[in-house]
Amino acid sequence: MSEKRPKVVILGGGIGGIKAAKQLAGKPVDVLIIDHNNYQVFQPLLYQVATSMLSTDEVVYPIRGFFRDANNVNFLLATVHAIRPEDQVVVTSRGEIPYDYLIIALGSTPNFFGNKEVEANAFPLKTLVDSIEIRSHLLSVFEAATTEKDPEKRKALLTFVFVGAGPIGVEGAGGVSELAYDVLKKEFHTIDFSEVNIHVLEAAPDVLLMMPEKLRIEAKKVLQKKNIDVKCSMMVLGYDGEKLSYRPMSSPKDAVPDTIRTKTVIWSAGVRPVDCLNGFDVPKDRGKRLLITNHCQVQGYDNIYAAGDCSSFTPEGQERPLPTLAPVALEEGRLAARNILHVIKGEPKEDLHYKSKGVMAIIGNSEAVMSVGPLEGRGFLAWLAWLWIHLLTKAGFHANISVTFKWIFNYISGARLGRLITRPEIPSTLPDPERKEQKERQAS
């Protein structure tokens, strides 16, 4: 009779979860990955789907596809509802799943900081579905603007606001600018493109705070060149689907807020752990992320590990936890899996030593800023480096070839052929009641 092998359950088939499973592939353990999507999303390229640069299958990879040659790795399409460590089970939409070892890599969800009105009306950019929704919406508002006679309403249709000036906001705003001025302007012959307005609002005192100051200044120059208005130290107060209100952080709470009339607010102002971890009673940081040890173990449980955005680890001598970035998720996923194998073999565990690989942000065609070790750069070379690194990190040889060709084609032709509106109707100038209702239900 064959010996029972330890069962490792991995929650989340994203960047960290897949990395962990790859470490365990072919090893004497039974692995089960649980995810509510049957694909892994490469989130750094989502804005390119939203702005019609890439198509959906170019930024995802099927989870089962990673493990064709690893019989010991299986997949369950299910939603995780809760973890019951006292019984060593995970509660899912497909029943209770027992585990011997657990790796939690459930990522994060957009953080609206409790503002239900904004949550109900703004677009998050976190999932593949979000990017498809934004793509449809962006294209639809241009279509709607062609027939809108009222100048105020037309202006609202042609005004786009990104909240958050981290890489997602900056890259997204750059992408919308290019879509509008370099692509749609050539085809929407009845729209006056001087009516297009793109704003980025940020609560922090500057854009891309993780970059050196010199590059932040460069990034702002590029944004300005792309007709993007950037306002920092601004707090967003509300957005009802038509009017966004905000005020300077320094102004008194009762000051009359400034407003922007817009049909499009894209929220990229931070993330928080997913809701199914709320009831998991373990030590967490201020942002409710699971505190992990330097072995990637969840504090208080020897057989539960966590990796990526849902976990929080502050290296010795540092004040802030590691950032919610793909390289951190990869490193933690790798280490969690390796430490499980060490424990099974009775070997000492490895410590987490994360070394930053640097930071970069792309701001449209040929423009990027990067800070990698002593190297700092801006412009075409930084842009090529961004493209290259993202291709290397992304999963899927076939998709990488098509992404490379698509980028070259887009660059040379200035075209965006993936311009699909997958919603049934173009929006009216009032908030789409169905969407609003649905989002309000989700937010409540």
Ligand SMILES: Cc1cc2nc3c(=O)[nH]c(=O)nc-3n(C[C@H](O)[C@H](O)[C@H](O)COP(=O)(O)OP(=O)(O)OC[C@H]3O[C@@H](n4cnc5c(N)ncnc54)[C@H](O)[C@@H]3O)c2cc1C
């Ligand atoms: C738009 C965008 C741009 C980004 N750009 C960059 C960048 O340029 N560079 C960089 O380093 N990082 C970037 N990031 C951050 C990076 O993508 C994340 O840090 C990384 O994906 C975290 O990996 P993870 O494994 O923790 O979570 P994820 O990769 O998000 O994986 C979590 C998985 O859990 C699944 N899941 C969640 N909840 C449940 C549930 N209840 N039941 C079942 N399954 C569930 C999800 O479907 C998902 O597959 C970006 C993020 C976004 C949103």
